[in-house]
Amino acid sequence: xxxxxxxxxxxxxxxxxxxxxxxxxxxxxxxxxxxxxxxxxxxxxxxxxxxxxxxxxxxxxxxxxxxxxxxxxxxxxxxxxxxxxxxxxxxxxxxxxxxxxxxxxxxxxxxxxxxxxxxxxxxxxxxxxxxxxxxxxxxxxxxxxxxxxxxxxxxxxxxxxxxxxxxxxxxxxxxxxxxxxxxxxxxxxxxxxxxxxxxxxxxxxxxxxxxxxxxxxxxxxxxxxxxx
Amino acid sequence: xxxxxxxxxxxxxxxxxxxxxxxxxxxxxxxxxxxxxxxxxxxxxxxxxxxxxxxxxxxxxxxxxxxxxxxxxxxxxxxxxxxxxxxxxxxxxxxxxxxxxxxxxxxxxxxxxxxxxxxxxxxxxxxxxxxxxxxxxxxxxxxxxxxxxxxxxxxxxxxxxxxxxxxxxxxxxxxxxxxxxxxxxxxxxxxxxxxxxxxxxxxxxxxxxxxxxxxxxxxxxxxxxxxxxxxxxxxxxxxxxxxxx
Ligand SMILES: Nc1ncnc2c1ncn2[C@@H]1O[C@H](COP(=O)(O)OP(=O)(O)OP(=O)(O)O)[C@@H](O)[C@H]1O
Ligand SMILES: [Mg+2]
Numbered sequence: 001x002x003x004x005x006x007x008x009x010x011x012x013x014x015x016x017x018x019x020x021x022x023x024x025x026x027x028x029x030x031x032x033x034x035x036x037x038x039x040x041x042x043x044x045x046x047x048x049x050x051x052x053x054x055x056x057x058x059x060x061x062x063x064x065x066x067x068x069x070x071x072x073x074x075x076x077x078x079x080x081x082x083x084x085x086x087x088x089x090x091x092x093x094x095x096x097x098x099x100x101x102x103x104x105x106x107x108x109x110x111x112x113x114x115x116x117x118x119x120x121x122x123x124x125x126x127x128x129x130x131x132x133x134x135x136x137x138x139x140x141x142x143x144x145x146x147x148x149x150x151x152x153x154x155x156x157x158x159x160x161x162x163x164x165x166x167x168x169x170x171x172x173x174x175x176x177x178x179x180x181x182x183x184x185x186x187x188x189x190x191x192x193x194x195x196x197x198x199x200x201x202x203x204x205x206x207x208x209x210x211x212x213x214x215x216x217x218x219x220x221x222x223x224x225x226x227x228x
Numbered sequence: 229x230x231x232x233x234x235x236x237x238x239x240x241x242x243x244x245x246x247x248x249x250x251x252x253x254x255x256x257x258x259x260x261x262x263x264x265x266x267x268x269x270x271x272x273x274x275x276x277x278x279x280x281x282x283x284x285x286x287x288x289x290x291x292x293x294x295x296x297x298x299x300x301x302x303x304x305x306x307x308x309x310x311x312x313x314x315x316x317x318x319x320x321x322x323x324x325x326x327x328x329x330x331x332x333x334x335x336x337x338x339x340x341x342x343x344x345x346x347x348x349x350x351x352x353x354x355x356x357x358x359x360x361x362x363x364x365x366x367x368x369x370x371x372x373x374x375x376x377x378x379x380x381x382x383x384x385x386x387x388x389x390x391x392x393x394x395x396x397x398x399x400x401x402x403x404x405x406x407x408x409x410x411x412x413x414x415x416x417x418x419x420x421x422x423x424x425x426x427x428x429x430x431x432x433x434x435x436x437x438x439x440x441x442x443x444x445x446x447x448x449x450x451x452x453x454x455x456x457x458x459x460x461x462x463x464x465x466x467x468x469x470x471x472x473x
Contacts, residue, residue, distance in 0.1 A: 051319050052316070067319060073319060079316055084312070086310060087310050088308065089244060
């Protein structure tokens, strides 16, 4: 069974067909780059997989079950979504504690994930005063809170400094090496090329290319050719 | 479910708004108690006992604070987009709202109790100062009723916020309705008013009116709970299932 399955996903927003009959799978132990032009439907697809957006047609599954039917979902799937937001008056630590409490997780994980994303020193400051990159680090920490085996990341490197990007690349590589499944949408091809095993490219909501990446592939050429 | 409720309480405690409103509520109630004490010097057809009880009934004025807190608790999730995290952790959206209802009920109860105590202190002191009777046998019930109705308003706020996700709109609707719409309707048409949310809440608090009788306290409580339930069901039907984008 695949870690992530999207089968015939479609989504209409009024007259706009944001996602159009999209199917793909992501296996455990691999990283899948999810690419496509602005407005191609990447964020919409990821939100459908996470049960936040209801598909017009089709379905998605994590380990064979719909996200909404998972027990303690954040212990199975970690998600970073575009424009992630936090309550500005809460500190990072409180934000994580709230979610850990809601999920029935121990607070020990809170300190752990804060260390992991190098946010421990700022953990007791209000998130409202955070920089873009700090917010992104907190989003990553939140995704890792439940120690999940699947990661769904929407432009996770957004705003990260070079050291942060370097860390994220190493982290994802190790994560997949240990059997985790990663689905990551991004526009930074040079970055993702270094770690992705598979690429799924969509345009105007529909699949235009699905390929396994080998060391010889030039991802940029592949992308530009597929989305032309 | 326990974890969810504790998480909600954690959020409520962490925000400054909760503490500010919780501090103003008892002060407001104490101030409201001044007016009916001075009105006692005027002639009235209402029995003295009822008029004294209405002094303590001012504990109900804390309603606006629990109502606003309830609306803020629910709509704040949409406003700050933290609803995404909430639904990722708990995909059952009804459970998220249920936890909010319980947590807001507990926060509201705390504010209601403090406000009732403040009203009791201020009312009793003022009545004694002006040489009026300080107590009637009904006063404890009046205060209990005020606590109940103030708490219920918090649930009403959550339910309204679940239905109207836009914070400003929900707040304006709630305040316009309770401070003006429902208030004037109840004053002008008491026969209609007793079936409206304000009338139901006043009945819970055992308020004595010059004109038109309210429902019995238990009836008012049931009616108010029915309004809350209706709002929650409407939210489930119309807004809760919407896409989170
Ligand atoms: N809530 C919404 N209401 C209406 N249309 C929407 C909504 N969300 C997305 N869309 C539309 O759906 C399409 C896909 O948007 P989506 O955000 O999924 O693209 P994307 O691939 O993530 O783009 P980007 O690379 O810019 O992040 C776009 O045409 C967008 O305008
Ligand atoms: Mg996007």
